Amino acid sequence: MGRKYADDARRPSVWDVDALRRSMDALQVSWSHSVHLLGYLARHPEVAAWDDVAWGDLRSSPPRRFKEAVAANFSARSVDLVSRHDSSDGSTSKLVVGLRCGKKVETVVMRHGTLRSSRVTVCVSSQVGCAMRCSFCATGTMGMQGDLTRGEIVEQVLLAKRVDGRLRNVVFMGMGEPLNNYDEVLGACRCLLDDRWLALGGGRVTISTVGVVDRIRSLAADEPRANLALSLHAPTQDQRVAIMPAAKRYDLDDLLDALDAYVAEKLRELERRGSRKRRNDEKQPLIMVEYILLGGVNDSVADADALGKLFSRAGAAPRFGGRAMVNLIAYNPTPDLPYDRPSDAAVAAFQKAVQAHGVLTCVRITMGSDVAGACGQLLKDTRAPDVEDAVRARPGGKSPRPRARAAPAPRAAASARRGPGGRRRGARVAGLGFGVAAYLAAPGGF
Ligand code: SF4
Numbered sequence: 001m002g003r004k005y006a007d008d009a010r011r012p013s014v015w016d017v018d019a020l021r022r023s024m025d026a027l028q029v030s031w032s033h034s035v036h037l038l039g040y041l042a043r044h045p046e047v048a049a050w051d052d053v054a055w056g057d058l059r060s061s062p063p064r065r066f067k068e069a070v071a072a073n074f075s076a077r078s079v080d081l082v083s084r085h086d087s088s089d090g091s092t093s094k095l096v097v098g099l100r101c102g103k104k105v106e107t108v109v110m111r112h113g114t115l116r117s118s119r120v121t122v123c124v125s126s127q128v129g130c131a132m133r134c135s136f137c138a139t140g141t142m143g144m145q146g147d148l149t150r151g152e153i154v155e156q157v158l159l160a161k162r163v164d165g166r167l168r169n170v171v172f173m174g175m176g177e178p179l180n181n182y183d184e185v186l187g188a189c190r191c192l193l194d195d196r197w198l199a200l201g202g203g204r205v206t207i208s209t210v211g212v213v214d215r216i217r218s219l220a221a222d223e224p225r226a227n228l229a230l231s232l233h234a235p236t237q238d239q240r241v242a243i244m245p246a247a248k249r250y251d252l253d254d255l256l257d258a259l260d261a262y263v264a265e266k267l268r269e270l271e272r273r274g275s276r277k278r279r280n281d282e283k284q285p286l287i288m289v290e291y292i293l294l295g296g297v298n299d300s301v302a303d304a305d306a307l308g309k310l311f312s313r314a315g316a317a318p319r320f321g322g323r324a325m326v327n328l329i330a331y332n333p334t335p336d337l338p339y340d341r342p343s344d345a346a347v348a349a350f351q352k353a354v355q356a357h358g359v360l361t362c363v364r365i366t367m368g369s370d371v372a373g374a375c376g377q378l379l380k381d382t383r384a385p386d387v388e389d390a391v392r393a394r395p396g397g398k399s400p401r402p403r404a405r406a407a408p409a410p411r412a413a414a415s416a417r418r419g420p421g422g423r424r425r426g427a428r429v430a431g432l433g434f435g436v437a438a439y440l441a442a443p444g445g446f
Helices: 017-027 031-043 064-073 150-163 178-193 213-222 237-243 245-249 252-273 276-280 301-310 344-355 387-392 434-441
Strands: 080-086 092-098 104-112 119-123 127-129 144-147 167-172 205-209 227-231 287-293 324-330 360-363 371-373 429-431
Touching (some): 017 031, 092 150, 104 127, 104 150, 119 150, 127 178, 150 167, 150 178, 178 213, 205 213, 227 252, 237 252, 252 276, 287 344, 301 344, 324 344, 344 360
Parallel strands (some): 119 167, 167 205, 287 324, 324 360, 371 429
Antiparallel strands (some): 080 092
16 A cells, blocks of 8 residues: 655754644644644654654544644654664663764664663754763763754654663763753753653753853753753862863853852742642752763862862752752763773762762663663764764774764773773763763662
8 A cells, every 4th residue: 555645854843842833833733733643653662754643533523734744844753763782781771873964873762770760861962963072971972963853852762662661761961061962952951851742851851061151041941840960070179170171161260150040949939839849858969060070180189179169068058059960970981082990999988979068969870781772981983883883992892993082081090990890881882971970870760
C-alpha cells in the first residue's frame, strides 16, 4: 500500500512549536488540534513518520487540511538513531543521533537505583560541538559547529523514551553550552515541562552552564520551573581561566552575583507557587555546583578550603541563601586530554575539607565511561566517526589515535595518581558529561 503522507526529514520538526503555531494560525485551524497531536506524539515515541499516526486516537478530530498541512510542512521525526551503545553493566546507553544537517550529536540514557525503583535520566545535547573549549572536555576539542533546534532537542528525549520508557529526568549536560543556544533550549524546556506533552515538571529538567552570566540572570524569570547547575570546577578566577578559557569573559564575582540573583528569583517563584515546604527547607538545594576533580590540578585540600568558603552556609547572609549543593566529580580520563583522575583518597579528603565549611556535598557516580558516555567524553566530529572510535583509540585499542590537539591548559602533573582502580559503572559507552554525574550524585536530583 502506498504512503499517504510523504515524509521528508529536511522539514522542521513538528516540535518546533512556534513554527507550527504560525503555520496553523495562517490556516486558521484551532491550536487545540496541534496540542492534541503533540500530546499523542509524546505518548507514542515510536512514531517515526506521519503514516504511523493513528489520527483517530487523538483527543480531537482534526480536519483534513490540518493533517495535510502538518505533513506537508513538518517532520514527525527529524532526527535518526544512528547507533546505540550499551555499557557492560546495563546502566548506560549512549545514542548517536543524526541531525537534518548531516551532523551527529550524542544523547545518554542513564539508569540508576535498583531494577524495581530505577530512576532514568536522559542527558541531551544542545549544540554540535561547543565554543567554550573547556580544556578537560572532549566536546570542547570539536569547536562550535552549530546549534540544535528545539525540535531536535525534544526528539532526543523521545528517542531516549523509546530506549527506556521509565524516563523521569532530563539534564542539558550533553554536547554544547545550553545557555549559548538560549532560545532553542528554552523552547525545548517548555515542551518538556508542559503537562499536556512530556509533563516533566516538578524539578525534573536541569540546565547546566559553565557560567553565561547574562543568561543566568534571565533564566529564573524566563523559565523558573527549570533547575540550574553551574559547572564551576575551580574556586578562584585565575584557576578557572586556566582550565576554562571562556571564564575570561565572566568574572567569578559577577558569576556568583548572578547566581545569588537567580536563587532570589527562585525563592520568589516558590513563594508565588505556594511551595512553602521547598522554599523553607534549607536542606533542599536550589543550585547545583559541579566541580570536576582533575588530579594534581584543582584537587588539593587548599582548593577544597577555598571552595568551602565560597559556599559556606555560615554567617548572616550566606551565598545563595546557603542553598547550593556541591557535586564532586572525579575526572573521566579522555584520550589526548592532559589530565588524570584523582585517587579515591584524594576525592574523600577534598570532600571532607569542603564539608568542614558546612557545605552540602556529594560525590558523583561515574556511569558510561566504557562507552565514552561519561562526563566530558562526548565527542562527535569528522576525525572520530563515532565516539566509540575515540574510546578504542586508547592504548591497546584497535583504532588509530585521534589527531592530538595543542595542550590547552596546565598539564596535570599527577599521572602517577591515575584512577582509583576497579571497573567503573558503565565503562565502555564513552562518557556522560561532567554535569550528569554530578546530577546523579545528588540525592533525588533537585
Ligand atoms: S564542558 Fe560543557 S561547556 Fe565546556 S566545552 Fe564541554 S560541552 Fe562545552
